[in-house]
Amino acid sequence: MPPLLLLLAVLLLFAAANAYPSTCGNATCGNLTIAYPFWLNSSSASSCGYRGLGLACEDNTTLILPAQSHHRYRVSGIDYDTHSVFLVDDVEAEDFNTTSCPHLHFNFTIDAGSALQLTHSDSNITFFYNCKKNVSWPSAAELIGCPEYNKSSYVSTGDGYTDAADEYGCEAAVVAPVLDVHKKGMMDVSGERRYVEVLKGGFELSYSPHSVQCGACERSGGWCGYRHNQTHGGVGFACFCDGGPTGDLCASGVSQWSVNY
Structure with a gap:
């Protein structure tokens, strides 16, 4: 076969193998x-x-992953090499632009059989809103500046306290996934727990290729x-x-x- 025809044949085969x-x-x-x-x-x-x-x-600017209850999570990045997608809770701006009392409305859940799963890089923080009794466990801190509530609200960095919402008469308990590395650095040098910065850091999901x-x-x-x-x-x-x-x-x-x- 002449060299030119051979080259064309190779190019056609390559194109066919990679076409979609x-x-x-x-x-x-x-x-x-x-x-x-x-x-x-x-x-x-x-x-x-x-x-x-x-x-x-x-x-044409904001990529959203729809979730259960018609809630939305903004996609901040996709890594096709590690099969990871990074999400941030797309809550209303007025609920997120406060450093003291972020108001979350939905627990993040994954459907059974979903192609997406939480990773070992993730952890949880839990918000307890409008509680009738004072929360006393060590991992909980009281939120300040919650004008829509007339009782105390809290955030906990520990696990396994979701059921305590009923015990303390809390109006709602919302679990938010966050990156564990951000959670560990949540307490800044001034002693303030910077919850919103941790939430804005988002969390990671993996998907099977x-x-x-x-x-x-x-x-x-x-x-x-x-x-x-x-x-x-x-x-x-x-x-x-x-x-x-x-x-x-x-x-x-x-x-x-x-x-x-």
Whole structure:
């Protein structure tokens, strides 16, 4: 084969091995790149990525991970090498711009079977609001400057005290995940516990780079995703191949994903 034809053949093979449907292409939101297995949760008829890893881009600047109870967590970063995503509670500005009494409304929870999980880098702090009795355990400190409450509120850096909310007659107890390294440095040199700075530091979730459900699709040369059923509603599994999405597997053979299984 002439050298020029050989070069063209090699380039075509390389392109085919690394090509993917346009639906699975990368996107951007602000200064963050959204790449497989994450995807932008939009009104489009199909999405390429793993279930539970859909993100929303607001005003082309702010990347949001929707959570339970319609609560939102802002994505501050995604590390595709370590399979980590970093989140910050996206509470209302007036609830977060106080150094003494941050008002959180929701406990962070992860659905069973979710692709996202808390990591060993995470820890918890718990806020107890409007308590009828004085909280006395060593890890708890009283919050000041809570004008919406007429009783005492507290924050605890210890674990296992959530059930104490009823014992002390607290109106609410909210557990917030934070990075453990920030929690350990929460007491600054002046002796003030800087809760808001720790909350703004966010926390880390890990995600699996592969999915049991999507494995067969990826090994066949496809990219896992979901399609909206325009007739019956709902969302169904799809395997995105070079020729378009299918409900089964691609016919193009084994892809580069297979080396990771």
